[in-house]
Amino acid sequence: xxxxxxxxxxxxxxxxxxxxxxxxxxxxxxxxxxxxxxxxxxxxxxxxxxxxxxxxxxxxxxxxxxxxxxxxxxxxxxxxxxxxxxxxxxxxxxxxxxxxxxxxxxxxxxxxxxxxxxxxxxxxxxxxxxxxxxxxxxxxxxxxxxxxxxxxxxxxxxxxxxxxxxxxxxxxxxxxxxxxxxxxxxxxxxxxxxxxxxxxxxxxxxxxxxxxxxxxxxxxxxxxxxxxxxxxxxxxxxxxxxxxxxxxxxxxxxxxxxxxxxxxxxxxxxxxxxxxxxxxxxxxxxxxxxxxxxxxxxxxxxxxxxxxxxxxxxxxxxxxxxxxxxxxxxxxxxxxxxxxxxxxxxxxxxxxxxxxxxxxxxxxxxxxxxxxxxxxxxxxxxxxxxxxxxxxxxxxxxxxxxxxxxxxxxxxxxxxxxxxxxxxxxxxxxxxxxxxxxxxxxxxxxxxxxxxxxxxxxxxxxxxxxxxxxxxxxxxxxxxxxxxxx
Amino acid sequence: xxxxxxxxxxxxxxxxxxxxxxxxxxxxxxxxxxxxxxxxxxxxxxxxxxxxxxxxxxxxxxxxxxxxxxxxxxxxxxxxxxxxxxxxxxxxxxxxxxxxxxxxxxxxxxxxxxxxxxxxxxxxxxxxxxxxxxxxxxxxxxxxxxxxxxxxxxxxxxxxxxxxxxxxxxxxxxxxxxxxxxxxxxxxxxxxxxxxxxxxxxxxxxxxxxxxxxxxxxxxxxxxxxxxxxxxxxxxxxxxxxxxxxxxxxxxxxxxxxxxxxxxxxxxxxxxxxxxxxxxxxxxxxxxxxxxxxxxxxxxxxxxxxxxxxxxxxxxxxxxxxxxxxxxxxxxxxxxxxxxxxxxxxxxxxxxxxxxxxxxxxxxxxxxxxxxxxxxxxxxxxxxxxxxxxxxxxxxxxxxxxxxxxxxxxxxxxxxxxxxxxxxxxxxxxxxxxxxxxxxxxxxxxxxxx
Numbered sequence: 053x054x055x056x057x058x059x060x061x062x063x064x065x066x067x068x069x070x071x072x073x074x075x076x077x078x079x080x081x082x083x084x085x086x087x088x089x090x091x092x093x094x095x096x097x098x099x100x101x102x103x104x105x106x107x108x109x110x111x112x113x114x115x116x117x118x119x120x121x122x123x124x125x126x127x128x129x130x131x132x133x134x135x136x137x138x139x140x141x142x143x144x145x146x147x148x149x150x151x152x153x154x155x156x157x158x159x160x161x162x163x164x165x166x167x168x169x170x171x172x173x174x175x176x177x178x179x180x181x182x183x184x185x186x187x188x189x190x191x192x193x194x195x196x197x198x199x200x201x202x203x204x205x206x207x208x209x210x211x212x213x214x215x216x217x218x219x220x221x222x223x224x225x226x227x228x229x230x231x232x233x234x235x236x237x238x239x240x241x242x243x244x245x246x247x248x249x250x251x252x253x254x255x256x257x258x259x260x261x262x263x264x265x266x267x268x269x270x271x272x273x274x275x276x277x278x279x280x281x282x283x284x285x286x287x288x289x290x291x292x293x294x295x296x297x298x299x300x301x302x303x304x305x306x307x308x309x310x311x312x313x314x315x316x317x318x319x320x321x322x323x324x325x326x327x328x329x330x331x332x333x334x335x336x337x338x339x340x341x342x343x344x345x346x347x348x349x350x351x352x353x354x355x356x357x358x359x360x361x362x363x364x365x366x367x368x369x370x371x372x373x374x375x376x377x378x379x380x381x382x383x384x385x386x387x388x389x390x391x392x393x394x395x396x397x398x399x400x401x402x403x404x405x406x407x408x409x410x411x412x413x414x415x416x417x418x419x420x421x422x423x424x425x426x427x428x429x430x431x432x433x434x435x436x437x438x439x440x441x442x443x444x445x446x447x448x449x450x451x452x453x454x455x456x457x458x459x460x461x462x463x464x465x466x467x468x469x470x471x472x473x474x475x476x477x478x479x480x481x482x483x484x485x486x487x488x489x490x491x492x493x494x495x496x497x498x499x500x501x502x503x504x505x506x507x508x509x510x511x512x513x514x515x516x517x518x519x520x521x522x523x524x525x526x527x528x529x530x531x532x533x534x535x536x537x538x
Numbered sequence: 539x540x541x542x543x544x545x546x547x548x549x550x551x552x553x554x555x556x557x558x559x560x561x562x563x564x565x566x567x568x569x570x571x572x573x574x575x576x577x578x579x580x581x582x583x584x585x586x587x588x589x590x591x592x593x594x595x596x597x598x599x600x601x602x603x604x605x606x607x608x609x610x611x612x613x614x615x616x617x618x619x620x621x622x623x624x625x626x627x628x629x630x631x632x633x634x635x636x637x638x639x640x641x642x643x644x645x646x647x648x649x650x651x652x653x654x655x656x657x658x659x660x661x662x663x664x665x666x667x668x669x670x671x672x673x674x675x676x677x678x679x680x681x682x683x684x685x686x687x688x689x690x691x692x693x694x695x696x697x698x699x700x701x702x703x704x705x706x707x708x709x710x711x712x713x714x715x716x717x718x719x720x721x722x723x724x725x726x727x728x729x730x731x732x733x734x735x736x737x738x739x740x741x742x743x744x745x746x747x748x749x750x751x752x753x754x755x756x757x758x759x760x761x762x763x764x765x766x767x768x769x770x771x772x773x774x775x776x777x778x779x780x781x782x783x784x785x786x787x788x789x790x791x792x793x794x795x796x797x798x799x800x801x802x803x804x805x806x807x808x809x810x811x812x813x814x815x816x817x818x819x820x821x822x823x824x825x826x827x828x829x830x831x832x833x834x835x836x837x838x839x840x841x842x843x844x845x846x847x848x849x850x851x852x853x854x855x856x857x858x859x860x861x862x863x864x865x866x867x868x869x870x871x872x873x874x875x876x877x878x879x880x881x882x883x884x885x886x887x888x889x890x891x892x893x894x895x896x897x898x899x900x901x902x903x904x905x906x907x908x909x910x911x912x913x914x915x916x917x918x919x920x921x922x923x924x925x926x927x928x929x930x931x932x933x934x935x936x937x938x939x940x941x942x943x944x945x946x947x948x949x950x951x952x953x954x955x956x957x958x959x960x961x962x963x964x965x966x967x968x969x970x971x972x973x974x975x976x977x978x979x980x981x982x983x984x985x986x987x988x
Contacts (some may be wrong), residue, residue: 056930116831119831119832123832242878246878246879246880249880250790250794250880252786253786253787253789253790253794254790256782256783256784256786256787256790257786257787257790257791257795257804258804259783259787259850260787260804260807260808260811260850260851260854261803261804261807263811263822263847263850264807264810264811266822266826266847267814267818267819267821267822270821270822270824270825270826271818271821271825273825274825325580326580326583326584327580327584328580329576329577329579329580329581330577330580330581330584332577333574333577333578333580333581334581336577337574337577346581346585349585349588350581350584350585350588352588353584353587353588353591355901355904355905355970355974356591356908356967356970357905357907357908357909357910357941357966357970358908358910358911359908359910359941359944359945359963359966360591360595360908360963360966360967361591362910362945362948363595363944363948363959363960363963364591364594364595366948367594367598367956367960368590368594368598399584399587399591402584402587403584406584430566430567430569430570431570431573432569432570432572432573432574433566433569433570435573436573453813456813457813459815460814460815460816460817460818461815462815462816462817462910462911463910463911463945466911466945467945467948487815487817487911490817490821490915491817491911491914491915494820494821494824494915495914495915495917495919508821509821509825512817512818512821515815515817515818516814516815516818519813519814519815520810520814523809523810523813524810527809527810
């Protein structure tokens with residue numbers, strides 16, 4: 053039975069449980085609702101939850117665990133001799149899964165019955181052409197061992213599916229029966245169902261923690277894997293980035309870090325003055341109607357997807373900078389450059405600086421301004437000498453948040469900064485960043501055994517730690533500052 | 539006191555008056571004017587950047603919505619398309635696009651001759667080269683769907699080749715055609731002649747929105763169909779998962795969570811997750827969903843799951859704000875008439891907070907729709923020409939996504955793809971604009987001040 057149908061069936065059972073429990077509750081007091089502790093609907097809810105939740109939770113766990121179990125047991129059937137030259141154990145396992153799916157199709161179309169399949173051997177039958185008939189294409193001929201593994205895989209998957217169906221339905225029916233037995237006038241159905249619901253609410257809020265754990269675990273495990281293959285000292289201290297897919301590569305992080313920081317620095321040089329000055333103007337000088345139009349217009353910049361900025365860098369800003377600045381000045385002839393990416397990223401970051409600074413400047417109490425103005429200071433003197441010093445920690449926090457945004461940005465640098473890892477000061481030269489290299493090492497056909505691929509996880513970990521530190525520090529500053537005037 | 543007053547230095551203020559400004563006041567006023575000008579300049583720069591960005595994308599992308607077509611009468615010759623004459627679908631499907639290309643080429647060269655256009659410089663192959671390679675496939679699908687057409691002469695509107703299309707969009711000129719091995723100047727002359735006779739024209743390009751991606755050689759046939767379906771499937775996954783989970787988590791944190799260490803940890807966690815770079819979620823998706831759980835690459839379900847994890851913290855924050863905005867008196871009233879805490883939330887607070895929650899949800903979805911980087915890592919860059927099946931199986935079929943399709947096209951060699959990429963951005967921006975407009979409408983319509 054397919055998982056979708058099983059899911060629906062469990063839900064149908066739960067709905068039935070709801071209706072039956074409701075009826076039973078009413079019947080138990082002969083329709084006199086006042087004698088019930090909880091409303092009939094609460095009895096229904098309790099029955100619904102008791103029927104559906106355990107069965108669905110079991111399904112989720114089972115579906116996660118089953119492939120792992122089968123994989124490890126079938127994987128053991130494949131010996132080193134079954135793995136062809138240039139292939140890997142993982143690729144052979146992928147073939148095993150494909151063959152097993154293909155056999156399902158063959159059987160479903162009536163090409164062969166189960167008994168004949170058991171006796172089928174790869175060295176007698178041409179499995180590859182049989183599978184090609186049902187549209188499953190295999191790269192090479194099937195060896196006997198692989199075919200046996202595929203049959204075992206199919207057998208276990210089938211048994212597992214059957215087991216899941218039986219156990220899940222059994223659990224649902226048991227839940228239904230148990231909840232119906234519970235229905236009595238004095239049963240506190242409201243309390244029980246509510247405790248159940250609150251448990252579900254808690255589980256949902258724990259997903260955030262699970263996500264963090266997932267991120268940390270996936271980055272950490274693969275990074276450790278990487279550092280076993282490649283010395284950490286070379287990764288952190290080498291200044292050469294030169295991956296070779298034949299091995300013997302140099303994977304020093306410094307050229308990438310330099311590119312990242314250089315692009316982010318240019319972005320901040322663009323965004324901070326523009327963002328901060330527009331925030332000051334909007335909060336201190338602008339009329340109400342101007343504010344109502346300009347503020348949302350600037351915030352549109354924050355809502356535009358980064359791929360749009362990437363394309364803008366690629367087709368407009370890059371060629372423009374190359375033709376009017378880099379080439380006349382003799383600084384290079386590449387349209388993708390640190391300057392291109394930095395400038396466009398600066399535009400993207402403007403709203404982050406401006407709206408956060410705007411909030412913070414607005415939070416400075418009016419009494420400070422009034423005091424300064426009353427002493428005869430002009431508005432600009434008030435801003436420079438009273439408002440900005442008071443808002444400074446918050447503004448620093450805003451700039452740090454913008455910096456973390458710029459460091460983690462991917463699409464603009466992928467399309468605008470180039471791919472050459474270089475340690476250079478020339479802003480019109482193409483350089484590359486941490487995020488660009490994560491993308492380029494992990495897209496396409498990747499094999500999770502070589503340091504050239506795994507380095508992406510170490511880069512990801514570095515990026516994660518850097519942005520997290522910046523965020524925590526910035527949030528701490530902003531929060532501390534806000535409390536001051538509240 | 540008198541001493542203090544007397545000690546104020548008066549030098550430089552001789553004759554100071556409120557009516558005439560002295561040098562220092564003038565300097566201060568000038569500084570004031572300059573400061574204001576800086577602020578105004580900053581705003582103008584920010585707005586100009588926005589206008590420049592939008593203008594550059596719109597002007598580069600709008601040609602993608604107009605496409606050059608050639609309309610010629612085509613005789614669907616049974617001798618080529620159905621040699622046995624039985625109109626048997628199995629026989630018909632054995633004729634490949636090569637056969638249809640032949641029929642189409644004959645139709646075009648007959649039409650050229652009939653119009654009396656001289657083609658001395660061009661071989662038959664060059665004349666057929668005016669048509670897109672894709673048009674033979676279109677004709678084949680048309681015939682396979684309706685075998686009765688064989689033997690008739692139909693008016694067929696075929697896609698013109700990408701270079702011919704580029705000629706009318708200013709990308710290809712006579713001078714560049716001299717250097718280009720894919721197109722000859724004489725072909726452009728012929729195209730002009732066809733245009734004069736009304737056989738060649740430009741019209742709205744519906745194929746851009748409905749057709750799947752096409753290979754490097756035929757930019758004229760590349761469309762967004764699969765990408766739109768893929769993005770739509772992902773948004774369904776994100777909506778179905780993140781709305782209940784996000785609302786449940788926000789209700790717990792806002793209404794039930796006790797003030798303790800664990801709650802603090804969850805809250806700090808959510809704030810930080812919202813600021814984690816999106817590419818890190820891509821790494822998580824690759825490691826957890828594809829390598830560990832064994833889900834297929836390029837599938838909308840994986841993209842949807844990754845985007846859900848990314849969107850959840852961004853939804854929880856506005857949802858909590860919406861719940862917080864409901865005044866405590868509502869809760870107190872509900873509790874006062876005997877509702878349980880949970881009933882007060884689900885019967886009263888949640889419905890009142892719903893407009894705010896939906897607004898936050900839509901904005902979160904819009905962000906997810908435009909997100910590219912994590913999708914690159916889970917294999918959505920693959921070249922997919924087949925439409926995914928209907929849900930739920932379709933969630934596991936390979937598909938593309940709108941923003942990734944844009945990236946994909948920018949990596950192709952033919953400059954015609956830049957126009958397609960910008961056109962795709964326009965489509966993406968239209969979707970985002972619609973979603974944000976809906977959010978603003980909901981907020982205006984249902985917003986309530988307590």
